Structure formats: structure tokens, C-alpha cells
Amino acid sequence: MFEYVWLIPLFPLIGVVINGLFGKKIKNEMIIGGIASLAVFGSFLVSCGILVQLLGMPGEERHFEKTIFTWIQSGTFKADVGFLIDPLSCVMLMVVTGAGFLIHLYSIGYMHGEEGFYRYFTYLNLFVFSMLLLVTGNNLLLMFVGWEGVGLCSYLLIGYYFHKKSAGDAGKKAFVMNRVGDFGFLLGLFTLFWYMGSTHNVWTINFRELASHADMLPVGGVVTAITLFFFIGATGKSAQIPLYTWLPDAMEGPTPVSALIHAATMVTAGVYMIARMNFIYIKSPTTLLVIACVGAATALFAATIGTAQNDIKRVLAYSTVSQLGYMFLAMGVGAFGAGVFHLMTHAFFKACLFLGSGSVIHAMHHALHHEHSDADPQDMRNMGGLRKKMPITFWTFLIATIAIAGIPGFAGFFSKDEILWQAFSNPHHGEMNIVLWLAGACAAGLTAFYMFRLVFMTFFGKTRLSDKAYHHLHESPFVIVFPLIVLAALSMFGGYLGVPKVLSEFFTGGAFPNYLEHFLDPVFAYSTNFMAHSGHGEGHHSVALEWGLMGGSVLIACGGIAFAWALYIAYPAIPGRIVATFPVLHRAVYNKWYVDEIYDFMIVNPCKAFSNFLWKGFDVVIVDGVVNGVAAVVRGLSGLLRHVQTGLVHNYAFSMALGVVVIVGCYLFR
Amino acid sequence: MESIFFFVVAAVAVISGILVVTCKNPINSALSLVMTFFCLATFYVMLDAPFMAVTQVIVYAGAIMVLIVFVIMLLNVKTETVKRGSHAVISGTVIGVFVLFQTCWFLMKGSMTGQVGVMDKAMVVKSGHVELIGKALFTDFLLPFEITSLLLLAAIIGAVILAKKKI
Amino acid sequence: MLALNNYLIVSAILFAIGTVGVLTRRNAIVIFMCVEMMLNAVNLTFIAFSKYLGNIDGQVFVFFVMTVAAAEAAVGLALMIAFYKNRESIDVEDVNLMKL
Numbered sequence: 001m002f003e004y005v006w007l008i009p010l011f012p013l014i015g016v017v018i019n020g021l022f023g024k025k026i027k028n029e030m031i032i033g034g035i036a037s038l039a040v041f042g043s044f045l046v047s048c049g050i051l052v053q054l055l056g057m058p059g060e061e062r063h064f065e066k067t068i069f070t071w072i073q074s075g076t077f078k079a080d081v082g083f084l085i086d087p088l089s090c091v092m093l094m095v096v097t098g099a100g101f102l103i104h105l106y107s108i109g110y111m112h113g114e115e116g117f118y119r120y121f122t123y124l125n126l127f128v129f130s131m132l133l134l135v136t137g138n139n140l141l142l143m144f145v146g147w148e149g150v151g152l153c154s155y156l157l158i159g160y161y162f163h164k165k166s167a168g169d170a171g172k173k174a175f176v177m178n179r180v181g182d183f184g185f186l187l188g189l190f191t192l193f194w195y196m197g198s199t200h201n202v203w204t205i206n207f208r209e210l211a212s213h214a215d216m217l218p219v220g221g222v223v224t225a226i227t228l229f230f231f232i233g234a235t236g237k238s239a240q241i242p243l244y245t246w247l248p249d250a251m252e253g254p255t256p257v258s259a260l261i262h263a264a265t266m267v268t269a270g271v272y273m274i275a276r277m278n279f280i281y282i283k284s285p286t287t288l289l290v291i292a293c294v295g296a297a298t299a300l301f302a303a304t305i306g307t308a309q310n311d312i313k314r315v316l317a318y319s320t321v322s323q324l325g326y327m328f329l330a331m332g333v334g335a336f337g338a339g340v341f342h343l344m345t346h347a348f349f350k351a352c353l354f355l356g357s358g359s360v361i362h363a364m365h366h367a368l369h370h371e372h373s374d375a376d377p378q379d380m381r382n383m384g385g386l387r388k389k390m391p392i393t394f395w396t397f398l399i400a401t402i403a404i405a406g407i408p409g410f411a412g413f414f415s416k417d418e419i420l421w422q423a424f425s426n427p428h429h430g431e432m433n434i435v436l437w438l439a440g441a442c443a444a445g446l447t448a449f450y451m452f453r454l455v456f457m458t459f460f461g462k463t464r465l466s467d468k469a470y471h472h473l474h475e476s477p478f479v480i481v482f483p484l485i486v487l488a489a490l491s492m493f494g495g496y497l498g499v500p501k502v503l504s505e506f507f508t509g510g511a512f513p514n515y516l517e518h519f520l521d522p523v524f525a526y527s528t529n530f531m532a533h534s535g536h537g538e539g540h541h542s543v544a545l546e547w548g549l550m551g552g553s554v555l556i557a558c559g560g561i562a563f564a565w566a567l568y569i570a571y572p573a574i575p576g577r578i579v580a581t582f583p584v585l586h587r588a589v590y591n592k593w594y595v596d597e598i599y600d601f602m603i604v605n606p607c608k609a610f611s612n613f614l615w616k617g618f619d620v621v622i623v624d625g626v627v628n629g630v631a632a633v634v635r636g637l638s639g640l641l642r643h644v645q646t647g648l649v650h651n652y653a654f655s656m657a658l659g660v661v662v663i664v665g666c667y668l669f670r
Numbered sequence: 671m672e673s674i675f676f677f678v679v680a681a682v683a684v685i686s687g688i689l690v691v692t693c694k695n696p697i698n699s700a701l702s703l704v705m706t707f708f709c710l711a712t713f714y715v716m717l718d719a720p721f722m723a724v725t726q727v728i729v730y731a732g733a734i735m736v737l738i739v740f741v742i743m744l745l746n747v748k749t750e751t752v753k754r755g756s757h758a759v760i761s762g763t764v765i766g767v768f769v770l771f772q773t774c775w776f777l778m779k780g781s782m783t784g785q786v787g788v789m790d791k792a793m794v795v796k797s798g799h800v801e802l803i804g805k806a807l808f809t810d811f812l813l814p815f816e817i818t819s820l821l822l823l824a825a826i827i828g829a830v831i832l833a834k835k836k837i
Numbered sequence: 838m839l840a841l842n843n844y845l846i847v848s849a850i851l852f853a854i855g856t857v858g859v860l861t862r863r864n865a866i867v868i869f870m871c872v873e874m875m876l877n878a879v880n881l882t883f884i885a886f887s888k889y890l891g892n893i894d895g896q897v898f899v900f901f902v903m904t905v906a907a908a909e910a911a912v913g914l915a916l917m918i919a920f921y922k923n924r925e926s927i928d929v930e931d932v933n934l935m936k937l
Contacts, residue, residue: 696866713844734910737914762859785890802893810894818904822904822908824908828912
């Protein structure tokens with residue numbers, strides 16, 4: 001099966017070609033959507049085959065590289081188009097193709113009747129292609145191609161409703177912020193290549209070759225610079241502080257796009273990238289601390305904003321930013337496996353949440369449409385009591401919410417708890433561990449609060465719709481609810497792939513191992529060995545402490561849920577009173593701490609002013625002036641020279657004779 | 671004796687040359703030019719090239735000049751009514767003087783290496799000038815000679831087409 | 838035997854006169870005749886050199902020059918007739934279609 005790895009990105013590419021070239025002619029939505037979904041399903045099947053084959057091999061040998069052709073060869077620089085299969089890319093493959101397939105299926109129902117249906121599926125397939133290139137590429141440059149590709153598709157899909165100005169603006173914002181990050185990625189790539197080449201004569205950007213020469217990298221110093229550059233790229237793509245503001249705006253795109261790109265796959269590219277290059281990151285404690293702090297800060301910061309938003313998708317967007325913060329926290333404390341684990345479970349429950357919200361918006365849209373109301377179908381203040389009308393959506397949404405809140409037994413609990421435990425017990429950051437853990441735990445409580453606030457406001461209580469609109473609410477069609485059910489099941493049971501050791505020993509006597517961690521171990525073997533040899537040891541391990549922290553985080557989560565229940569079910573008057581008591585605080589949180597405004601003030605407006613200056617001052621006056629001036633000078637000179645060309649034969653004869661005289665004169669007097 | 675004759679002929683040639691340029695009536699110019707051609711033919715005889723002299727008279731003074739006079743009469747060209755601007759005359763004359771000056775300068779500077787070929791007066795007298803020219807034309811210069819016929823053919827065709835009623 | 842330079846100077850004078858004529862006259866036929874005179878000046882040079890170098894090649898060249906002059910006369914006069922038909926003039930200052 002390994003030999004056919006090139007089929008994985010090829011299928012979506014074929015989908016792109018068919019839908020992109022002939023989609024406009026095909027017209028039939030079932031055929032267009034079917035082709036796109038089948039393409040991704042084909043990739044999913046191949047990925048499954050690769051996973052099975054990988055599992056059949058002994059742990060240490062689970063890697064495979066297939067080079068298709070040499071892309072660029074220039075002196076010592078060589079870049080192949082080649083694919084790297086190892087446990088990490090395999091996990092990503094399963095997430096991307098699996099979630100991708102379900103969301104394609106969902107989109108057929110959700111995008112029904114939209115203008116530019118084929119365009120949507122072309123972009124979506126192109127996205128899957130780029131994402132697969134990103135996760136399977138065997139060198140940094142190929143990864144960068146995928147990295148840029150997903151950024152492009154993200155831009156295209158955010159701006160899908162391009163006739164809406166806000167959508168176009170959001171697309172541009174996402175693109176520009178991603179470009180800022182991509183610049184960091186490129187700098188990192190160049191620095192790494194230059195350093196390894198000039199210092200150690202290892203001219204390579206291939207991941208496995210880099211990993212095998214990882215011993216040459218010093219601790220700190222230039223490695224800190226390299227890793228920080230790459231991390232800037234990750235903050236752009238994965239919406240971390242300071243480059244996170246594009247992600248909430250990206251909700252202007254269609255909801256399945258938010259589910260696929262801005263929750264499950266693309267935004268996790270930064271996490272994947274750090275996990276892929278863990279052998280470099282482990283060498284720089286400074287960078288790890290930066291990543292951990294940024295991750296924890298993002299997790300907490302985005303969670304606070306999420307508590308005051310009323311747009312259902314915006315809440316989920318801030319939740320995504322917050323959960324991505326968790327993943328980076330995991331990366332920053334050296335718990336790469338835990339980060340990837342959370343990436344996976346997050347893909348399940350967040351995709352489920354987004355698709356569920358899409359189902360709600362879909363139903364709301366139709367209900368409000370019947371009433372000819374122009375109320376916002378995404379505003380939670382218009383919802384309420386949807387539970388009875390949309391039971392499947394409600395139950396799947398509830399399961400995913402429980403999962404993200406971290407209630408024991410569901411996927412989110414295992415991964416989030418693993419991260420929190422690692423944050424507390426890791427050997428990297430000493431005293432900072434407490435702070436990191438505290439931030440993570442607070443974010444967990446806030447997450448539970450705002451997610452249940454979302455559920456309560458949307459599905460419980462009395463409806464705030466008119467009777468007529470409420471009457472028209474109905475459950476979404478099968479293609480929409482089917483992916484919800486699958487994803488809900490995964491959110492429920494996906495966590496059992498990575499059960500922590502203490503729980504496993506307590507409940508089953510160690511018979512139920514941490515599958516995912518063992519599976520991923522070979523990828524992170526270098527980092528593990530490095531930490532073991534560098535004398536940092538294992539950090540402090542205590543079973544009792546782990547139980548205590550686990551209990552603590554569960555309590556915090558339950559507290560968040562109870563608080564949400566109290567505020568939005570039991571005493572619905574309280575939120576208003578709180579807002580009235582702390583108006584400044586509420587306004588700040590509601591307006592996302594004014595970060596966008598601060599960015600506008602500090603960066604965007606000065607940039608604009610400077611660009612305006614360059615345009616009006618430099619471009620128009622100097623550049624255009626030079627160009628026009630050259631033209632004017634040439635015109636003037638030729639105007640003078642024109643008089644030489646009289647068009648009279650005599651004058652030409654005279655010039656000729658004069659020329660003869662001059663030339664002969666030169667010959668005579670030389 | 672010979673040099674006196676030469677200077678007389680040269681003076682006639684130069685004066686009639688000047689008349690070609692200065693005469694207002696083209697017919698007068700043409701007749702002056704015929705005079706110049708005859709002077710040149712005289713020079714050719716003095717230079718032991720009788721065949722070239724004959725050709726000069728027949729081709730130039732005969733054919734070409736008759737053609738020119740014929741055209742002048744055909745077109746009924748009047749005397750130039752408007753003179754060219756004096757500055758054009760002055761500059762043209764200056765250029766001409768320069769040309770003359772430079773050529774003379776060349777003659778002063780240049781040096782001749784004396785006789786390098788085998789042809790002399792005795793040879794011309796012995797075998798005849800026509801034979802010498804004919805031999806040269808049909809041996810060493812055969813190809814250019816044949817190409818000349820093509821040139822003349824092209825000129826005939828060109829002249830016929832150009833002179834047709836409608837172009 | 839006269840010195841070569843005598844012939845060459847006569848030739849140079851005739852050539853210069855021809856040049857002046859070409860540059861100063863407006864009548865195309867007169868200009869044409871001046872060109873013929875310049876050609877003849879060169880012919881004289883050729884034959885003079887032929888004599889003084891004892892080589893007949895120069896005379897053969899004169900032969901060719903005459904041929905070219907004949908062809909030129911035929912075509913040139915035909916051109917003048919054609920031009921005259923169009924413009925009722927053979928003044929070179931009327932040949933000004935290239936003028937702006």
C-alpha cells in the first residue's frame with residue numbers, strides 16, 4: 001500500500017480538475033458533490049490501507065519515504081516531490097481525509113442550491129489536496145507548498161460569498177495575516193538550511209535527513225532563532241497570539257468550511273509542523289517556553305472573549321483559538337504526543353460542533369425565511385428551545401460539547417487532561433509550570449462555561465422565535481445529520497485511543513494501553529532520548545498528584561457548567577444584572593478586548609498611512625515622475641531631432657555628402 | 671606638345687562641366703555634358719584606350735545623352751523659375767570644395783609604385799585594344815559580364831513598367 | 838608621358854563639380870546628368886590607373902560602370918516620367934511624400 005501513497009493527494013487533485021474545468025457545465029449538484037466526496041473518500045481508503053500496513057510493522061520501522069521525482073536541483077540544494085509516511089503523518093492523514101470526507105458529504109446538503117456550487121467543491125478539493133501535501137511532504141519546501149496552498153484555499157473559501165463586503169474583507173485579512181506568518185516560516189527554512197549547510201555541510205531540507213543529523217544542532221543560540229521563526233509561521237496559520245484575529249472573522253465563509261479548515265485541519269498545521277520538527281524544538285528551551293506561554297495565554301484569552309459573544313459561530317471560533325492554544329501549550333511543554341492527541345480529538349468534536357451549528361443555522365435560515373424576517377440566523381439571542389425540533393442535531397451537539405468541556409469518559413477529557421498534567425509535571429519550565437497549569441485550568445473552566453452557555457441559549461429554554469417561524473423549524477436532511485452522528489460517536493469514543501496510564505492501571509490493570517502515544521513514540525523518540533540524556537529526567541511524577549489534578553480540572557469544568565446553568569437556565573435575569581454592574585468589562589469582552597481596534601491603531605493604520613505616503617508621495621511623484629519625465633525628455637529630444645528628417649531628398653543627399661567628407665577627413669587626419 | 675593639348679582639353683572639360691551645373695536650361699546642360707564626354711573620350715585616346723573612347727562616345731554621348739535630351743523634350747521641362755535658397759547653394763559648394771580639397775590632399779599624400787602589369791602601348795598596338803578587352807571580359811570577368819546582361823534585362827523591364835500609363 | 842596626377846586632378850575637379858551640381862540643382866534631370874558626370878570622372882581615374890599600372894582590369898571596370906550607367910539611365914528616366922505624370926513636375930522638392 002505504501003507504494004500508492006501518491007494516490008492520496010492525487011484523488012482530490014483529479015476532483016479539482018474535473019469540477020474546476022467542467023463543473024459549470026455539469027450543473028447537477030449530486031454529480032459535482034459526488035465526484036468531490038468520492039475523491040476524498042478514495043484518499044481516505046488509501047490512508048486506511050496505509051494505516052493498516054503501518055500497524056503491521058514493528059514500531060521502530062514505521063516509516064516510509066516515496067520520492068516521485070526531483071523537483072528542484074540547484075547546486076547543493078535539492079528538493080524532491082516525495083511523501084513521508086510515519087505515525088504522525090498517518091494520524092494527520094486519517095484526520096484530514098476522514099473529517100474531510102464527512103464534511104464534503106455534509107456540504108452537499110448544506111450548500112444545496114447555492115450559486116457557484118461547483119466552485120465551492122473545487123476549492124474544497126483543492127484545500128484537501130494542499131493539506132494532504134502539507135502533512136505527507138517529505139521536505140520543508142513541499143510542506144511550504146501545502147502550507148501556502150491551504151492559505152490560498154482558506155482565502156478563497158472565506159471569501160466564497162464575495163458579493164458580501166465583510167466576507168471579502170475577512171478573506172483578505174486571513175490571507176494577509178497568514179502571509180505574515182508564512183514569512184516567518186520561510187525565514188526559518190532559510191536559516192535552518194543555511195546553518196546546517198554552512199556549519200555542518202549538511203545541505204538538506206528533508207525531514208528524515210534533518211532528524212538523523214539532529215545531534216549537530218546546538219542547544220539554544222541559532223536553533224532558538226530558527227524555531228522562533230518557524231513558530232511565527234505557526235502562530236499565523238494556527239491563529240495564536242498575536243496573529244489570531246483572522247480566525248473569528250473567517251466565520252464569514254460557509255459553515256462546513258469553518259468546520260474543515262478553521263477547526264479540524266488547516267489551523268492545526270502549525271501544531272503538526274512543530275510536532276514534525278520536534279527534534280529541533282526540543283533543543284531550544286527558550287522557544288519551548290515562548291510557545292507554552294503563547295499557547296496558555298491564547299487559550300485563556302480567547303476563552304474570555306468566547307463568554308460574551310452572541311454569534312453562534314463566533315463563539316465556536318474563539319473556542320477553536322482557545323483549543324489551539326492548548327495544543328501549543330502541549331507542544332511548549334514537550335508533550336508532542338499529547339498535543340497531537342488533542343489535535344485529533346479536537347478535530348472530532350469541533351468539526352461536530354461546527355457542523356451542528358451549521359445545521360442550526362440552516363434550519364434557522366429556512367424558518368426565518370418563511371417569515372420573511374431579516375433577523376440574523378446565527379445570533380443565539382434569536383434561538384432557544386431548538387431541542388425539541390432538532391433532536392439529532394441537539395444530541396450530537398451536546399455530546400461534542402461535553403467532550404470539549406472535559407467531562408470524564410469523553411474524548412476531550414483525555415486529551416485536555418493529558419495536556420494539563422504535562423503542563424504541570426514537565427521538566428522544562430520549572431516554576432512556570434504552575435502558571436501554565438493555572439492558565440490552562442482556568443481556560444478549561446471558561447470553556448465549559450461558554451460552551452454550555454451556547455447549548456443552553458440555543459437548545460434549551462423557551463424559544464425566542466415567533467410561533468410561525470418556530471413552526472417551520474425542522475431537522476436537517478440525512479446528508480447533514482449523518483456526519484454529525486459519526487463525528488459525535490468519534491467525540492465520544494475517540495479518546496479511548498489515548499487513555500492515561502493512571503486511569504488505565506486503575507480501571508483495567510494496565511490492560512488498556514495508551515495506543516496513540518505508543519503509536520507516535522517513534523516520531524518523538526529523538527526528543528524523548530534527548531531529554532532523558534540531558535539529565536532533565538522525567539519531571540515529578542506522582543500518581544496521587546495526577547489524580548488530584550485530574551479531579552481538580554473535572555471540578556473546574558463542572559463548576560463552569562453549573563455556572564452556565566445557573567446563569568442561563570435557572571436565573572436568566574442574572575446575566576443582564578452582571579452586564580449592568582460591570583459595563584466596562586462587558587463592553588471590553590464583547591468587543592474582543594478591542595484587539596482588532598488596537599491592531600488597527602498600532603499597525604494597520606500606520607501601514608496604511610505609510611502606504612498612502614508611498615503611493616501619493618513616492619509612487620505618483622517620484623516613480624511616475626521619472627517615467628513620465630523620461631518619456632517627456634525623449635519626446636522633446638525627438639521633437640528637436642524630427643527637424644533633421646525633412647523628408648526632402650536634397651537634405652539627405654547633403655547629409656550623405658557631408659558624411660563622406662567627414663569620414664574621408666578622419667581617414668586623412670588620423 | 672602633348673601637355674599643351676592635355677591642358678586645353680582639360681580646360682574645355684572643366685568649363686563645360688561647370689556649365690552643366692550652372693546652365694538654367696536643361697538642354698544647355700545636356701549639350702555641355704556631351705562636350706565633357708567628348709573631352710573624356712579624348713583623354714581615353716591619350717591613355718591608350720581607344721576602344722573605351724569609342725564606347726564612351728557611342729554609349730554616353732550617343733545613347734544615354736540622346737535618351738536624356740529626348741526625355742527633356744518629352745516632358746517639356748521649363749527653366750527653373752525658383753532658385754534654390756542661397757544657403758543651399760553655398761553649403762553645396764562648400765561640400766564640393768571640401769571634396770576637391772580632400773581628393774587633392776590624397777593625391778599629394780599618395781604614392782604610386784610604378785608599373786605592375788604587363789600591358790603597355792606596344793602591346794595595345796600589336797594585338798589591338800579590342801582583343802585585349804575582349805579577352806579580359808570573356809576569361810577573367812566572364813561571370814560579371816554575364817550578370818551584367820541580367821542587370822540590363824532588369825533595367826529594361828523596370829523601365830517599361832515604370833513608364834506605363836498607370837503605375 | 839604626362840604624369841598620372843594630371844588626369845587624377847582633372848577627374849577630381851569634375852567629380853567635385855558633379856557633387857556641387859547634385860547638391861545645388863533642383864531639376865531632377867540636371868541632377869541625373871551631374872551623377873553621370875561623377876561616374877565619368879571616376880571612369881577617367883580607372884583608365885588613367887589602368888594605363889599607369891599596365892593592367893587592363895581598370896578598363897573592364899569602366900565597361901561595367903557604363904553598363905550600370907545605362908541601366909540607371911533607363912530606370913531613372915522612367916521614374917522621372919512616372920513622377921512627372923503624377924505631379925506635372927520633376928523638381929526634387931516636390932518629391933516630399935516622406936515629409937510630415
